[in-house]
Amino acid sequence: MILPLSLPGIVAGCLLTYAAAITAFITQSLIGGGQMLFMPMYIYQQASTLQNWPFAAAISIVFLVSVLVVVSIFNALGRLSRGYANA
Numbered sequence: 464m465i466l467p468l469s470l471p472g473i474v475a476g477c478l479l480t481y482a483a484a485i486t487a488f489i490t491q492s493l494i495g496g497g498q499m500l501f502m503p504m505y506i507y508q509q510a511s512t513l514q515n516w517p518f519a520a521a522i523s524i525v526f527l528v529s530v531l532v533v534v535s536i537f538n539a540l541g542r543l544s545r546g547y548a549n550a
Contacts, residue, residue, distance in 0.1 A: 470544035
């Protein structure tokens with residue numbers, strides 16, 4: 464009974480956490496310890512350090528599409544939880 468009422472808050476919290484996690488360069492480098500290379504830092508490395516602009520652009524497009532898919536899924540879950548599935 465409580466979960467359906469709190470589902471919009473859960474979806475909003477997941478979306479905000481996801482958005483913060485994919486954009487935090489420093490946090491990702493601290494978590495990885497310099498050995499794990501996450502997507503935003505990899506794009507930055509390809510563009511600035513290696514000067515491989517075409518590859519960095521291709522990775523950026525793939526990253527953008529994947530983020531949009533996840534945000535669209537969260538949006539659909541939010542609409543379903545509020546009962547606006549047919550709107």
